[in-house]
């Protein structure tokens with residue numbers, strides 16, 4: 095314990111922990127975390143590189159802070175150190191430093207997904223033209239053209255000045271049947287074009303009404319930005335106290351006495367570094383945003399009361415953070431209490447894959463008292479550290495983009511939206527599209543209630559000036575052109591109307607196979623709630639064993655107790671199915687599941703669950719039935735018998751009638767009643783079935799109006815093969 099840790103070393107020597115880690119990794123030293131204690135030899139190695147005022151400066155030069163940085167970064171691209179990091183961890187340990195592999199987060203990851211405009215052949219053709227000018231023609235058509243995905247034969251014909259019927263014929267000759275209105279695949283388009291001496295260039299149309307497109311930023315994010323932090327944990331473990339306490343200890347002198355404004359988030363400054371906290375504690379804010387596709391949280395603080403330990407919502411929070419691949423810092427709270435037992439918290443969290451560094455893991459644990467403030471400094475320092483490792487980058491010199499934290503209709507000011515500016519700078523007067531609303535930023539206040547003119551990356555602000563109230567989790571984008579903002583805003587609100595009409599399709603057992611077939615899913619996400627821990631575990635274990643090729647069962651959350659709203663939000667955000675084992679959803683969960691179209695499956699027998707999931711995965715859904723008429727019966731006489739009702743003396747003219755048939759009563763060609771058979775008799779005895787050519791006595795459940803001449807049509811439901 096007395097040894098120096100990486101982050102301490104880094105701090106002492108004025109470099110970042112990341113640089114130190116990378117340097118060690120390049121030297122072949124395994125490093126899991128910036129919490130790692132350094133061995134003497136490692137310190138010697140490091141000192142050669144980083145020690146302030148070294149005895150023997152490297153390459154005879156005095157080292158400037160900037161030099162270390164650029165070297166460290168350069169090496170990170172070539173050394174493959176990410177692999178090193180990844181190997182040391184299980185899937186549960188989402189420590190900050192094993193990021194960078196496969197995480198779909200932050201604009202940097204999205205680059206390269208689009209922009210595939212370059213087409214081969216384009217240059218070649220130009221060169222040909224230079225070398226050998228095309229022979230003179232009456233009308234010179236451009237030899238290159240652009241087309242959009244889904245171009246039809248007719249449209250292509252027009253572009254290359256050829257008869258559509260010629261293209262249809264040519265395609266027919268190679269065995270492709272088309273007509274003039276048929277869309278062509280890109281290969282065919284390019285082939286036909288080149289046959290006629292053209293080069294076709296696919297034009298990728300970016301939907302400018304899709305705000306997500308504006309979040310695909312290029313490589314030029316080169317400024318650091320503050321971390322955005324969400325605090326989660328079990329009820330009463332101290333989330334609110336911690337948020338208040340951080341806020342109050344860090345109010346800068348200028349703000350002291352100011353009225354703090356609740357705008358859903360606030361920003362503090364700790365040792366020159368800013369940190370933004372989303373101040374709606376719990377997972378509500380976190381998951382509503384995520385279920386709307388927006389992820390704004392960079393770091394999760396998991397608050398666990400040391401006198402209470404890991405509780406159901408603690409586990410929920412862990413699962414929420416893991417599902418979103420957000421690093422967790424554990425705040426072991428209430429250590430001031432005599433009954434506090436921080437070690438127990440650590441042991442319990444270990445069962446959920448969070449181990450402190452001293453125990454071989456990579457999760458940062460900070461012991462604190464939100465009430466007294468002890469340990470909060472340390473927590474803030476850890477946040478800065480993780481933020482540093484996460485390399486949170488931005489660019490302030492661009493029109494702002496970001497996400498709605500919360501929004502409401504204010505009686506006097508109209509729609510008011512709290513926004514988190516994620517990149518760029520938001521200014522009063524900006525034309526903005528927010529979700530399906532739009533407007534001009536009329537007034538802007540920060541979290542201290544002060545009016546401000548502009549706000550940079552990771553800053554929470556509240557704005558007015560929108561035409562309507564957006565939703566939490568909506569994206570916003572500023573446009574330099576007023577008209578564009580308005581037209582995009584209007585288009586989006588129209589699209590929303592259409593979307594509302596269509597049912598959003600979430601995963602349900604019934605469409606599971608279809609979705610899997612279409613390759614939309616590789617993981618089947620499940621949430622399991624049960625009456626006792628034992629059954630939840632047994633069920634999880636059995637479900638994990640289901641082996642269907644190409645599909646992976648992923649249990650993203652389990653818990654004991656009724657299915658609650660938070661389960662449903664998580665399911666919705668992660669396209670998961672919820673399985674309730676001997677438990678039911680509570681009222682809110684039920685409502686939420688209806689609203690979000692989340693599939694809830696309630697069971698009380700384990701093998702039934704397994705069967706259902708397995709057969710759904712294999713596409714063997716519950717059998718479908720179809721009706722089969724099995725005969726025809728004619729009513730020849732009726733008898734009214736008190737207490738029994740109307741008995742029909744009938745004759746089976748065709749097929750048969752069985753005791754378990756359903757029946758339709760048909761009078762003059764019209765179905766007048768549909769129901770169940772009550773009794774079927776041959777003479778005085780109950781009969782199982784009566785065949786054609788025989789007489790029988792019949793009564794029908796809840797129907798006493800049989801008349802002579804009525805036809806009774808017996809039918810059964812039979813399973814149909816898929």
Ligand SMILES: Nc1nc2c(ncn2[C@@H]2O[C@H](COP(=O)(O)OP(=O)(O)OP(=O)(O)O)[C@@H](O)[C@H]2O)c(=O)[nH]1
Nearest residue numbers: 328329330331332333334335427428431463464465
């Ligand atoms: N002794 C002690 N009490 C604390 C500490 N932190 C919070 N508490 C107390 O624990 C209780 C619950 O704290 P909250 O901050 O309301 O807990 P929460 O997690 O926000 O609770 P919910 O909002 O209900 O989910 C309050 O009575 C706090 O005063 C602490 O560090 N030490």
